Structures are given as C-alpha cells and as structure tokens.
Amino acid sequence: MSTIAPEKYKENASKNIADPVLQKALSGLQERLGPATENLYNSLPEGHKMRTEAHQFRRKAIDNLDVLLSTLVDKVRGHGGIVHFAKTAEEAVEICKKIALDNDVKTVVKGKSMVTEEVGLNLALEKEGIEVYETDLGEYILQLSGEAPTHIVAPAIHKTRREVAELFTEKLGTPYTEDPPILTRYARKALREKFLKADMGISGCNLACAETGHIVTVSNEGNIRMSTTLPKIHVAFMGMERIVANLEEQQSILRLMSMGAAAQEIGGYVSYVGGPAEVDHGDGPQEFHLIIIDNGRSKILADPEFREMLCCIRCGACLNVCPVYGKIGGQAYGSPYCGPVGAVVTPLLFGINNSADLCAGETLCGACKQACPLEINLPRMLLALRSKLSEGDPDWDVQPKSKGENLIFASWQRFNSNRKVYDLLLGLMRVLQHLLPAKQGMISRLPWPLSGWTANRNMKKLAPKTFMQQWREKKEKKGS
Amino acid sequence: MTTQKEFIQDISTALGRPTPVSVDVFTVAPTTAEQDILKAVRQRSSGERQPFIKTLQEVSVPLHLDFHPERSLEDIRQAIITLILEKDPEWGTKKSVVRWDHPLLNSLNLEAAAELKDIPLYITNHVAATSSADDLQAQRQQTRKEVEASFIGITSADYCIAATATLAMKTRPGQARSVSLVPSIHVAVVEESRLLATLKELYTLLKWDEAEQAEGLTNNLSLISGPSKTGDIELVMVHGAHGPRELHLFVVSDHR
Amino acid sequence: MNKPEKVTLFIQCLVDTVFPETGAAMVTVLESLGLKLDCPANQTCCGQPAFNAGHTREARAAAVKFLDIFEDAEIIVCPSGSCVNMVRDHYLDLFADDPKMLVRAQAVSRKIYEFTEFLVDVLGVESVGARFPHKVTYHASCHLNRFLGIDRQPRTLLAHIDDMTLVEMKGADTCCGFGGTFAVKYSEISGAVLAEKVKNIVDSGAEVVTGCDMGCLMNIQGMLSRKNIPIEVKHIAQLLAEK
Known part of the structure; x- marks a missing residue:
C-alpha cells in the first residue's frame, strides 16, 4: 500500500543506501534489464525510427485526447460495457465502491494497476469489509508484508527469498522453503482459491485502442487474465491518457513497452477487453465497467511544458538505468510512481512543493531519456520543475522553495557578471581556503553551503593563479 | 458524479479548444506497406511458411514453450493422448480434460481414443443466445465447473506468430477463454495456414482484412506467448505463476 | 571545414x-x-x-x-x-x-x-603525436556522450596516443553522480553513485582516469583522494599534450 510522502526522499534514500540487500537487488536488476532492453532496441527490425514514430503516435493521441476518449467510450458502450468518469481520486473510489456494494461483492482480485494505488482503492474497499487481493506475485508479497513497492514492474525485488520464505510461513502457513519455484507455487495455490471465489476482478489499463474500443492489459503471470475472466464483474481503472488511436500504432507501442518493461519482444499475455462476455459465450465477466480517471491529468495536459509526460506508459525502463534510482530504490520516492518517471509525475499529480526533493534530487544524466521506449524528455521536465521551484508559479501553486538558495544564486549572478569582482572574490577565497583542513592540496572539509561535498569526498584547492591570469601573463611576456 | 460531457469538456479546454473537433486521427485505408503485407500473407504458399516452423522451434526455447514436431493429425492426436496419460494433475488426483468446440479439434477425435476412456473429456459447448437467463447461467456454471476441474485445456488459435510464438485467440461461442488459462497445461493445435511471420502481420490483418473487420476483435482477444511466468522473487524465472505452467504447441501440416 | x-x-x-x-x-x-x-x-x-x-x-x-x-x-x-x-x-x-x-x-x-x-x-585530426606510457581508463561523461552525442571523437584521439593502454571500465558511460549542485544538496546519494564509479575505475586497473569534463573528474578525484587511492585524474587535453 503506497502512501504519498515524497518529503521523506532524503531520509528514505539514506536508509536504503545503507541496506546492502537492497543495493544488491537494485544493481542485479539494473545490470540485467538495462542492457537487455538496449539490445532489443538496437535489433528492432524497423530501426530506431520506430521509437521516434511511437512517440509521435502517443503525442498525437494526447493532443486529441477528447476525440479519442469519446470514440473509445462510444465503442465500449456499443460492446455492452458501462463507462464512468472520475475527476478525482475520491470519485473513482466511490464509483468502484458503489459497484461492489450494489452487487454484494465480498472478494476482489486485482491485477497490478498503478492508478488504483494512486487513488488509494484497496483501503477504501477494505473499509467496507471487502477482501481485496493483489494477485501479481510481487504485489501479493508486499500486500502480505505491508510494504511499498521498490520497482514499477518488479515491486518486491528488495525481498530476499529468505524473507519471502519467512513471510509465507507466517502468513500462509506453508512449510519453510527458500526455493523460488516452490514459493511461487504456494502463492499460486493460495491465490487460485481467491480467483475462483472472487466476485469482482479489478485491472488497470496499459493502453486503450480508441478505434476498436478496447482496453489492453499486459502481464506475464496470467493474473490479470484470471482477474478479468473468472469473476462475474470486471472493473477496469484507466488513467485518461492511456489511449492510442489505431491498432497499427498500438502494435508498435505495445512492443516497445514490453521491451522497456521486461526486455521482452512482447508481454506474455496481452489481452484486449472491449466489454463483458457476449451472452452466447461460455465464460467471461457478465459486467464490464470502465472508470476513466483525470485526477490532475487535465492540468498536466493544459501545460505545454509538461504535456509530454502524458505520453508515458509506465513501463519502468527509466528505472533500470537511472544511477540515482539504482542507489535509493523505489520506496524512497514516497509515491506509487518512483524512479525518473516518478520524479516528474509525482510533483505534477501530488504537488510540486512537497515533492521538491524529487525534482532536485537527480543528476540530469539523461540515461532515462535514452532508455525510454518513447524517448520522453524527462530531464527537460525536471529542469522545468526546478525552475518553478526557484521562481514560484501561481498556476501550479508553487511557492519559491528556498530564499537562501535564491539569495546565493542572485549574489553568484552579481559577481559572475563582472570579471573584476569575480577575481576579487576568488582572491579572497584563495586566502580563506588556507583556513580549511587540507592535505596535499585537497580540502577535506568545506563550510556551508558546500559542506555536503566534503561529506564523502575532498575538493582540490583553488589554483594560485587562474587560467585567465596565466594567459594574460603569457601574452604580456610574448608582447615584451 | 462527473458526466461524460463535463469530463471531455475539461479535456477540450485543457487542449485549448472549445469542444472535441473532428480531427484526422483514425486511418481509413491501408498504407502501401500495409497493402504489401496483406498481399504477402494472402499469397504465401505452404513452402514459404516452412521457415516459420524453424523460427517457432528456436523462439520456443527461451519462452519455455513446448513446441512439438508432430505435423500430421494422427501423430498430433497420439502425442496429445500421451500427454494426457503421462502428465500429472496439479490440483487433486483425478484427471479430466477440457477443449474448445472447434472443427480442427473435433477432427482429432480424441473422444474415440480407447486409452482415454476413463478420463472425462469436456467440450465447451455453444450457449444458445436465445436461451433463457436461467439456462444461460446454468450452462456457464457447467462450463466453469468443467474448466476448473480440468488439468489440460486444448484450444486452437486464430493465428500463431512465428517471430514471438504468439497465439492470437478471439472469443467465440464454444471457444471459452478460460480453457487457455485455468487448466495447468494448455495445449494449442494450430493449422499451418494460420502461421504468420510477425506481430506486424497480425495487426495488419486484424485491422484491414475484410473478414477480421467484419468480426471485430470480439470483446476478448488474447495474445499468448509462452506459459505463465514470473521473476518476482529475486528475479528467478519461474513458470506457472497463475496461468498454465506448460504450453504445448502443435502445428498441423497443410498436407495431411 | x-x-x-x-x-x-x-x-x-x-x-x-x-x-x-x-x-x-x-x-x-x-x-x-x-x-x-x-x-x-x-x-x-x-x-x-x-x-x-x-x-x-x-x-x-x-x-x-x-x-x-x-x-x-x-x-x-x-x-x-x-x-x-x-x-x-x-x-x-x-x-x-x-x-x-x-x-x-x-x-x-x-x-x-x-x-x-x-x-x-572540424580539423580532421586523429593523432596529435602524443605519447603517454600508462594504463588509462575513460569516463564518458553524460552531457558529452548522451546530450552532445560525442564519444567516438575522444576515443579516437585516445586510441592514437602512443604507448598508452586504454582499459575499459565497467559502466564507462554511467553517471559519476556529480550533477552540479546535486552533489552538494544530495551528497549522500551523489556519494553512493560516485562510489560505484570509483569502484569501477579501481577495478579497471588503470593508473589514470581521463575524460572531457573537469566537473566529473573533480568529483571522481574528490573520492579517490578521500579514499587515498593513488589513481590520477587527467583531462584528455593533458594526455594529448604529453610527449
């Protein structure tokens, strides 16, 4: 269960950096998935232009979201589905709760869905006395242990097999084993019972296709197919941006998404759901509800600087290459959306000021953009967020973050704009630096505001003469 | 409650336009490249499909999919009978098998196999759309019971994509979707003529082929590539997370 | 040109x-x-x-x-x-x-x-006649490599330095954790990223680490020095100026 607490970024990061088990899991994950995804991109039969085109497909869909959603909704209704609209998280939860209560639902099985995490669905249903089971193995493990996910696609990657073994023995009463295949079988057995008795299945929506009127879900475990095939009611939660116009465009995006998510050519199970089971078909849900959710997305849509973010399909590829994520893990972001994507989406959805650390806490190395199947320019948007934080923005309710920092940069600008002042200040610093502890020309402790630097590294002293001074002297010598 | 009108209006406003304008986002005719694909698929000879068999063999290995070499109906029938006899059920000890009502599967005539006489072989029958609600409900419950009880589910597929070993299945009367999902072992028998080279070919057909267009995707189209799997515990790949633990694929030769 | x-x-x-x-x-x-x-x-x-x-x-x-x-x-x-x-x-x-x-x-x-x-x-120069008889590893800095797309050029120049052995470190193009003020404001995270870079440099067996950005090299130097690791940091220009 995720709570939204991005303020604790530094604190959580610090804890996670000190956790050797997590560190090993994160580097194992990145070493495996990062290069594997890159290899798939490099061997695309369509070549690199496929990614550029896919970005354009998504962009076109976002730029025409009103038209595409209207088409989708008409088609889904035509297939016998029921469509709901939720402006807010609360509304989405209420709609689902009402469907559950109206149908006397006792047990819900859920396929992995980030938007249900975003709106806080599980807790609301549980409050009504409804049993809710996460069925993705990783999510199930976290539900049992009461933890937040570490990764978008591999949520429980921080749990060792020993921890899972202990957890299952305690919660499921299964015999202790550290063998992943046997542990998986225990979960398979426990959840099969839930699948068979559940009266409602909840899924997300990876990407809807407007022209055919279908949502699409992707999984490797088959849990989403189980959740959307066996219970009599299927409720799908869809962030309003998760749509594309045509089948042919969807083809390339789904393939790229599979590469980004799990270094696969295509996900193990890709399911198109257009409505409830047709009457004369032998199985499948008898009701299909689609809840389309805004919850802050139309605000992102309206801002040209951030509209690109709505192209994101949450594959998690950026997590697998980000040097910062690779050290701090997903829980540090304090949001269902972690990693580079989370660093942009979380502030936009849950407030820029309280996510200030998420905006500023990256190196801007650009690995995320390179790994994104759709080449979304996350570094550009991080910069835009930082700019809002330093200058404030009433449109986004942003207060300038730090007067201290603003003052530092304002004075920096003053001496940077005049070389004479600049040189005077350097001269002063050159004298003052002798007061600092140093060995062999390397300072080991800097004062505030630079003290962070010397927390774990030294800093070379300012040179006795700047390059400019040397250059001038050289020229004077030549001239004389 | 937010109405569709309000919801869409907010989006139009965010997009800076008064209402949804009619824009050219939907394609109405295949591109030249797509026409070429359609032509290539339609004119493809059996000989030209033979390389797909080799591709399927290759891609099956990393996917952990059991691709069987048998090509004649009779050999496939025997191989499936052997599977039914030799494999053990996962839940409980009693064996039963469920299959689609599908011409290709009907022609296997497994029901006549003497070796299987003690093993119930269910067929997901058509549910008449005209039946009463109670009858429909009863029929569904029956199917559900049979699927749950079966350790092997046998289906065909609309298409099988060589490059990714993907099975594409629409849902139809008599072709319950749970047959490929709930039993521990999924056996798929596909006509060689249903083989395609790539996902791109599949999508081009789904989009532009007249027969496909007429039928639509149906309310449930599944693309299945290999058995169910997970890497959620320490990234160790385990097959059989929630769906079938095994997926056996047979391709029926055109020259049978 | x-x-x-x-x-x-x-x-x-x-x-x-x-x-x-x-x-x-x-x-x-x-x-x-x-x-x-x-x-x-x-x-x-x-x-x-x-x-x-x-x-x-x-x-x-x-x-x-x-x-x-x-x-x-x-x-x-x-x-x-x-x-x-x-x-x-x-x-x-x-x-x-x-x-x-x-x-x-x-x-x-x-x-x-x-x-x-x-x-x-621009000049079409691949060799400047430099000689540097040492084992060197190259850090491909992010802005240079990813944003400017410059990687072949420094590597070409390095390949033409006489008597120099270029040893590839693991993750040569992974960020060193510098990121400007990030290194100061989020020094713990920055330090964790940097520690991995330093480990990869050490594991490469190089005597010198080079690159095209003094920001990254200063960052790397800072931790090498703090950990008393005797690996030198030199900008590529310094290697090219060696005879």
Whole structure:
C-alpha cells in the first residue's frame, strides 16, 4: 500500500543506501534489464525510427485526447460495457465502491494497476469489509508484508527469498522453503482459491485502442487474465491518457513497452477487453465497467511544458538505468510512481512543493531519456520543475522553495557578471581556503553551503593563479 | 458524479479548444506497406511458411514453450493422448480434460481414443443466445465447473506468430477463454495456414482484412506467448505463476 | 571545414579557477596544430549551475554576458562537454520566448565546439603525436556522450596516443553522480553513485582516469583522494599534450 510522502526522499534514500540487500537487488536488476532492453532496441527490425514514430503516435493521441476518449467510450458502450468518469481520486473510489456494494461483492482480485494505488482503492474497499487481493506475485508479497513497492514492474525485488520464505510461513502457513519455484507455487495455490471465489476482478489499463474500443492489459503471470475472466464483474481503472488511436500504432507501442518493461519482444499475455462476455459465450465477466480517471491529468495536459509526460506508459525502463534510482530504490520516492518517471509525475499529480526533493534530487544524466521506449524528455521536465521551484508559479501553486538558495544564486549572478569582482572574490577565497583542513592540496572539509561535498569526498584547492591570469601573463611576456 | 460531457469538456479546454473537433486521427485505408503485407500473407504458399516452423522451434526455447514436431493429425492426436496419460494433475488426483468446440479439434477425435476412456473429456459447448437467463447461467456454471476441474485445456488459435510464438485467440461461442488459462497445461493445435511471420502481420490483418473487420476483435482477444511466468522473487524465472505452467504447441501440416 | 583563422577559447570556470593546467594543455595542443588562439579575459561561468538548479533568471543573465563576449568569434572551443551542451542547446531554451536573443543564441550555438569534437570533426585530426606510457581508463561523461552525442571523437584521439593502454571500465558511460549542485544538496546519494564509479575505475586497473569534463573528474578525484587511492585524474587535453 503506497502512501504519498515524497518529503521523506532524503531520509528514505539514506536508509536504503545503507541496506546492502537492497543495493544488491537494485544493481542485479539494473545490470540485467538495462542492457537487455538496449539490445532489443538496437535489433528492432524497423530501426530506431520506430521509437521516434511511437512517440509521435502517443503525442498525437494526447493532443486529441477528447476525440479519442469519446470514440473509445462510444465503442465500449456499443460492446455492452458501462463507462464512468472520475475527476478525482475520491470519485473513482466511490464509483468502484458503489459497484461492489450494489452487487454484494465480498472478494476482489486485482491485477497490478498503478492508478488504483494512486487513488488509494484497496483501503477504501477494505473499509467496507471487502477482501481485496493483489494477485501479481510481487504485489501479493508486499500486500502480505505491508510494504511499498521498490520497482514499477518488479515491486518486491528488495525481498530476499529468505524473507519471502519467512513471510509465507507466517502468513500462509506453508512449510519453510527458500526455493523460488516452490514459493511461487504456494502463492499460486493460495491465490487460485481467491480467483475462483472472487466476485469482482479489478485491472488497470496499459493502453486503450480508441478505434476498436478496447482496453489492453499486459502481464506475464496470467493474473490479470484470471482477474478479468473468472469473476462475474470486471472493473477496469484507466488513467485518461492511456489511449492510442489505431491498432497499427498500438502494435508498435505495445512492443516497445514490453521491451522497456521486461526486455521482452512482447508481454506474455496481452489481452484486449472491449466489454463483458457476449451472452452466447461460455465464460467471461457478465459486467464490464470502465472508470476513466483525470485526477490532475487535465492540468498536466493544459501545460505545454509538461504535456509530454502524458505520453508515458509506465513501463519502468527509466528505472533500470537511472544511477540515482539504482542507489535509493523505489520506496524512497514516497509515491506509487518512483524512479525518473516518478520524479516528474509525482510533483505534477501530488504537488510540486512537497515533492521538491524529487525534482532536485537527480543528476540530469539523461540515461532515462535514452532508455525510454518513447524517448520522453524527462530531464527537460525536471529542469522545468526546478525552475518553478526557484521562481514560484501561481498556476501550479508553487511557492519559491528556498530564499537562501535564491539569495546565493542572485549574489553568484552579481559577481559572475563582472570579471573584476569575480577575481576579487576568488582572491579572497584563495586566502580563506588556507583556513580549511587540507592535505596535499585537497580540502577535506568545506563550510556551508558546500559542506555536503566534503561529506564523502575532498575538493582540490583553488589554483594560485587562474587560467585567465596565466594567459594574460603569457601574452604580456610574448608582447615584451 | 462527473458526466461524460463535463469530463471531455475539461479535456477540450485543457487542449485549448472549445469542444472535441473532428480531427484526422483514425486511418481509413491501408498504407502501401500495409497493402504489401496483406498481399504477402494472402499469397504465401505452404513452402514459404516452412521457415516459420524453424523460427517457432528456436523462439520456443527461451519462452519455455513446448513446441512439438508432430505435423500430421494422427501423430498430433497420439502425442496429445500421451500427454494426457503421462502428465500429472496439479490440483487433486483425478484427471479430466477440457477443449474448445472447434472443427480442427473435433477432427482429432480424441473422444474415440480407447486409452482415454476413463478420463472425462469436456467440450465447451455453444450457449444458445436465445436461451433463457436461467439456462444461460446454468450452462456457464457447467462450463466453469468443467474448466476448473480440468488439468489440460486444448484450444486452437486464430493465428500463431512465428517471430514471438504468439497465439492470437478471439472469443467465440464454444471457444471459452478460460480453457487457455485455468487448466495447468494448455495445449494449442494450430493449422499451418494460420502461421504468420510477425506481430506486424497480425495487426495488419486484424485491422484491414475484410473478414477480421467484419468480426471485430470480439470483446476478448488474447495474445499468448509462452506459459505463465514470473521473476518476482529475486528475479528467478519461474513458470506457472497463475496461468498454465506448460504450453504445448502443435502445428498441423497443410498436407495431411 | 577549413582550418579556422582564429580559435576563441571558452574556458570552463572550473578549469579557470581550479584546474588551469587543463586549459594550458589545451592551448599546447591547439598551438602545436598551428592555430591562432584568442581568449577573452572577461569571461566567467556560462550559467549552467544556475540553470540546472532551476534559477533561469540568473542563468539567462550569464547567457547574455556570454553572448556579448563570444558572438563575434569565428569559432569557439571549450574543454568541457557539459558547458558546450549548455551554450549549444540550453541557451536556445532560455531564449525560446525572446526572438531577438534567440537569433544571437542560435548563431553562437552553431559555432561552439567541444575540444575533442573540434579536433576530430572540424580539423580532421586523429593523432596529435602524443605519447603517454600508462594504463588509462575513460569516463564518458553524460552531457558529452548522451546530450552532445560525442564519444567516438575522444576515443579516437585516445586510441592514437602512443604507448598508452586504454582499459575499459565497467559502466564507462554511467553517471559519476556529480550533477552540479546535486552533489552538494544530495551528497549522500551523489556519494553512493560516485562510489560505484570509483569502484569501477579501481577495478579497471588503470593508473589514470581521463575524460572531457573537469566537473566529473573533480568529483571522481574528490573520492579517490578521500579514499587515498593513488589513481590520477587527467583531462584528455593533458594526455594529448604529453610527449
């Protein structure tokens, strides 16, 4: 269960950096998935232009979201589905709760869905006395242990097999084993019972296709197919941006998404759901509800600087290459959306000021953009967020973050704009630096505001003469 | 409650336009490249499909999919009978098998196999759309019971994509979707003529082929590539997370 | 492109104030190729630290100053990928809404080159006759490699240094954790990223780590020094100036 607490970024990061088990899991994950995804991109039969085109497909869909959603909704209704609209998280939860209560639902099985995490669905249903089971193995493990996910696609990657073994023995009463295949079988057995008795299945929506009127879900475990095939009611939660116009465009995006998510050519199970089971078909849900959710997305849509973010399909590829994520893990972001994507989406959805650390806490190395199947320019948007934080923005309710920092940069600008002042200040610093502890020309402790630097590294002293001074002297010598 | 009108209006406003304008986002005719694909698929000879068999063999290995070499109906029938006899059920000890009502599967005539006489072989029958609600409900419950009880589910597929070993299945009367999902072992028998080279070919057909267009995707189209799997515990790949633990694929030769 | 009449040097502020020997090495290399050099003495920082921290107003002021100083240059060469990235690409962002300034920024954007890019792509030079009998590993800095797409050029130049052994470190193109003010504000995270880079450098067995950005190299040097690891840090210009 995720709570939204991005303020604790530094604190959580610090804890996670000190956790050797997590560190090993994160580097194992990145070493495996990062290069594997890159290899798939490099061997695309369509070549690199496929990614550029896919970005354009998504962009076109976002730029025409009103038209595409209207088409989708008409088609889904035509297939016998029921469509709901939720402006807010609360509304989405209420709609689902009402469907559950109206149908006397006792047990819900859920396929992995980030938007249900975003709106806080599980807790609301549980409050009504409804049993809710996460069925993705990783999510199930976290539900049992009461933890937040570490990764978008591999949520429980921080749990060792020993921890899972202990957890299952305690919660499921299964015999202790550290063998992943046997542990998986225990979960398979426990959840099969839930699948068979559940009266409602909840899924997300990876990407809807407007022209055919279908949502699409992707999984490797088959849990989403189980959740959307066996219970009599299927409720799908869809962030309003998760749509594309045509089948042919969807083809390339789904393939790229599979590469980004799990270094696969295509996900193990890709399911198109257009409505409830047709009457004369032998199985499948008898009701299909689609809840389309805004919850802050139309605000992102309206801002040209951030509209690109709505192209994101949450594959998690950026997590697998980000040097910062690779050290701090997903829980540090304090949001269902972690990693580079989370660093942009979380502030936009849950407030820029309280996510200030998420905006500023990256190196801007650009690995995320390179790994994104759709080449979304996350570094550009991080910069835009930082700019809002330093200058404030009433449109986004942003207060300038730090007067201290603003003052530092304002004075920096003053001496940077005049070389004479600049040189005077350097001269002063050159004298003052002798007061600092140093060995062999390397300072080991800097004062505030630079003290962070010397927390774990030294800093070379300012040179006795700047390059400019040397250059001038050289020229004077030549001239004389 | 937010109405569709309000919801869409907010989006139009965010997009800076008064209402949804009619824009050219939907394609109405295949591109030249797509026409070429359609032509290539339609004119493809059996000989030209033979390389797909080799591709399927290759891609099956990393996917952990059991691709069987048998090509004649009779050999496939025997191989499936052997599977039914030799494999053990996962839940409980009693064996039963469920299959689609599908011409290709009907022609296997497994029901006549003497070796299987003690093993119930269910067929997901058509549910008449005209039946009463109670009858429909009863029929569904029956199917559900049979699927749950079966350790092997046998289906065909609309298409099988060589490059990714993907099975594409629409849902139809008599072709319950749970047959490929709930039993521990999924056996798929596909006509060689249903083989395609790539996902791109599949999508081009789904989009532009007249027969496909007429039928639509149906309310449930599944693309299945290999058995169910997970890497959620320490990234160790385990097959059989929630769906079938095994997926056996047979391709029926055109020259049978 | 023909050999320029005169090359104007844009010296990254870190090189100017902390690592002037890097600038001197660049001058040695360029002069050995018979180029006439000019170096505006009133130049200061290009504004990148302010820009990356979101202080666009201050960054813009720095950019205006930069354009005033450099716009008459024939060609500008700088020993830092990230500063070139700032001037070439981000100045355009800074002035996106100011058509007059944008034209000026575009003109400068077209004539600024990173040092190795200038040697290989503009001058067509692959070998400068350098000799450096040591084991060296190369750190492909992010702004240079990903944003400017410059990787082949420094590697070509390194491959042509006599008697030098280039050993590839694991994750040569992974970030070193510098990120400007990030290194100070999030020093623990930055330090964790850097520690991995340092480990990979040590594991490579190199005696020297080189690159095209003193920011990253200063960061790496800081931890090598803190951990008393006797691996030297040298800008690529310093290697190319060795005979």
